[in-house]
Amino acid sequence: MKVSYLGPEGSYTHTAALKTFSSNKTLELIPAPTITNIIHDLEIGLVDKAIVPIENSIAGGVAETVDALQRSENVFVVNEMVLPIDHCLLAVPGTNLKNNLEEITKVTAHHMTLGQCMDFIRKNLASAEIEPSSSNSIAAKRLKNKYAADQDVRHEAVIASRHCAEIYNLEIISESINDASINETRFWILSKDINSGIKTPKNKTTVLFQTKDEPGSLQMILRIFAINHVNLSRIESRPAKKNLGEYLFLIDFDLHRDDPRFEDLMRQVKQHFTYYKWLGSYCRMA
């Protein structure tokens, strides 16, 4: 079984993939450079499954995941998993940066990671240049590669996982630097086969929709869920990509598409929709 993930090796998505699929003896993990590429690889059949981050408890929703799923065809959420995140500040081995954080001139990480460590950065790395990267693990890998060629990176740091420190032979100079002690990322497992997920009695559904341009239309939709006693666990807005001020909504609610009540609920809410896309019904883990 081939699974695409956000590479290179050592990313949190890589760890999430290893935890999710470790029991599969034929597992082959295929790194992709962006979330858009991960989903595209699944869409065109290069892989059997894909794993993507959907939200982090500090930095919030992953817009690229929602946008890529909206554009995709026949790609569905079949499971979710939650991974604890523990960010470390890493540097090349043998520096004295551990006791001299103020000597760090540059810190690199994915923008979602930077957003999870802003308080730490402001307090400890106030004069460092903040540099985004397409993943934490690519930042770690590049720091290792640059060091091999040029020792002039002894004042640079990256934010990544302990696993990255091992893989790329970097030294941990500060641990657990997240702005909140609880830091978790929820991942979606994607497949073209809607029946390939794990089944449990606790289920949820994710849909994307746009409401009619009428006052209070979102409130009316949420009210239908409340009247039907269906718990809505998450709502996120995304731009409709037409005019400023027009939005799509991504909602998670505790009802599987196979539940007999699903069709009736959807019939009621769809009256208020101008756009609707079912992204998946799957086992609820968070």
Add this chain to the structure above:
Amino acid sequence: MKVSYLGPEGSYTHTAALKTFSSNKTLELIPAPTITNIIHDLEIGLVDKAIVPIENSIAGGVAETVDALQRSENVFVVNEMVLPIDHCLLAVPGTNLKNNLEEITKVTAHHMTLGQCMDFIRKNLASAEIEPSSSNSIAAKRLKNKYAADQDVRHEAVIASRHCAEIYNLEIISESINDASINETRFWILSKDINSGIKTPKNKTTVLFQTKDEPGSLQMILRIFAINHVNLSRIESRPAKKNLGEYLFLIDFDLHRDDPRFEDLMRQVKQHFTYYKWLGSYCRMA
């Protein structure tokens, strides 16, 4: 008057600042490397005003702006402005990349900009490495500086404005590469003086809140707005940064804090809040 903006020169925030404050004869624009720094500079009194992006019609809300405002004290939204965005693909002068987009090996831009051009990138730059940067203008500036030292950047491109092409002497190799023809970014003008904004009869208020952990609490809040005939123009969720699945909501609604109905409306909705922060009441432009 000193105004902080996302630098360096040539960023869309820079253009927005020039448009907003051009009539001020004593204007001094102070570049900052991140949105967090912009707001911090205002908070500590280094500048009199600040300008920050809050949402783009294709890429969505700017999480860093909301998070930095939540952390800040005595910093308020006093105005908004909307800027049309027209992204160009830029390279060093004299290449033949215009007719050979497939020869581009790397494309750099701010992650929000990359998100606005994903279709173009997928179609035309499928084999290029996608590299995030902290602003489009820093990417343009670096490309210019690298070219001066090393001609080996003739296959690299950046996504930025026409203004950036002029400032950094780069060649426009493709124009209007946004995924949707309408592309607009809304900016907030921030100040510590809540009365420093422009006054018009069309006003709105932005607040950040967390609801009580009760079923349907968000729906009840939206219903109070509907019953009071107060139009809600935007709702965005942000993580509460405690546990996964706990959210804050950022809402815009068409009522100024000075309106006599404001207090009564807030009294009704606050019953459902566990956290509340008023970010500002200001003239509605979008």
